[in-house]
Amino acid sequence: MNLAAIDIGGTTIKIATWKDNKLQNKHAVDTPKTLEEFYTVLTDEVNKIKSENKIDGVAISSPGAVNKETGIIGGSSAIPYIHNFKIVDELEKRFELPVTIENDANSAALGELADGSGKSCNSMAFFVIGTGVGGALIINQKIWHGAHLYGGEFGYMMINDGQLSALASPVAMAKRYNARTGKHANGKDVFEAADNNDPIAAQERDTMLHALATAIFNIQHSFDPEKIVLGGGISNNPKLLTLLNEEIEKIRKSMPNLVTIKPDLAICKLKSDANLRGAVADFEQNHK
The missing domain is CATH 3.30.420.40 (ATPase, nucleotide binding domain)
Structure with missing residues (x-):
């Protein structure tokens, strides 16, 4: 075709x-x-x-x-x-x-399913992390649109009395950091500042990572996809997967009496x- x-x-x-x-x-x-x-x-x-x-x-x-x-x-x-x-x-x-x-988010998920990080999966969750947080859900290799076309709208999820988009977006993270410091940093700058022992940057990055890890944990234990794929500009950060997996492990260990699933995370390949x-x-x- x-x-x-x-x-x-x-x-x-x-x-x-x-x-x-x-x-x-x-x-x-x-x-x-x-x-x-x-x-x-x-x-x-x-x-x-x-x-x-x-x-x-x-x-x-x-x-x-x-x-x-x-x-x-x-x-x-x-x-x-x-x-x-x-x-x-x-x-x-x-x-x-x-x-x-x-x-577009659904299309990106279908692309990753066809030839990217989700290839051969029957079920998958796809996060688009940018100005806000969006995404897509795939069941039996097809998009789950939902009854009101809200399937995959992860950004509306409430985490610690805040919306996921306001907590886990690198743009929102940078705005919080700039409001506290008077600087004009972007998301990449805040990540680098956290690596260089800037305590405010570390706090704001931790807020972002915890919110995103919580959302991923919740999706894994409610939808239980084979794989969760991460897209958006932040997916280019080579430390993202390591930091997120560490945060998810903290959440899992905070529930010692429950058997939890470790999400299979991957970065989008097709860009x-x-x-x-x-x-x-x-x-x-x-x-x-």
Whole structure:
């Protein structure tokens, strides 16, 4: 199956051709400012791919709460014009091809399931750790969207009277640190400062790690996935897995009378290709 693959982002739109079971001719364009420009750019890109290849459809990863039944992207995002109308129908008219759209976090999870750290798993939890905390749940190799499209919205989880996104995001961690020190550090800076014995940085990093470890522990013991995969910019930190596993062990040891499961953690492998690869996997699941 050959496809046009598209990953819609707030700043850029990534485009690739899926051919011979791999992503080819990957490139990016600036995200248009209006819906009409959006239609023009995507139609031109798909037509170019069609002129060079016989393709079977268009696979899209998008922000927002994608309703697979209605073809509508609900919720909100940095691209307001893509929401709350039957966008799948509109794109199919223009492309003259079948179109599938899946949420970007769900797409990244499907990508990791297909060719990344979750390959061969039947169940998986995927965390996206960035400005906030999001994610996806996979059951029997398919996305669990939930009754209200809230499957995988880990950031809403309450941890120690706070939301996970406000506690475990590196952006939020840096804001807390800056508020206490008057500095202008980012998440990476705070991690490095903690390694260099900055006590405030160490406290804020510990707050982040404990919240994330607690969420992972809770997901493992409620959903019990085979693997939990971590994505987002912080996943590039080589110390993350070690620090998280240490924090999870502290939680497990605090329950001496209970048998607990040690989560199998992994860092995402596909990085910037995850959404494109997952969009393809979603299309293949929906158009076998």
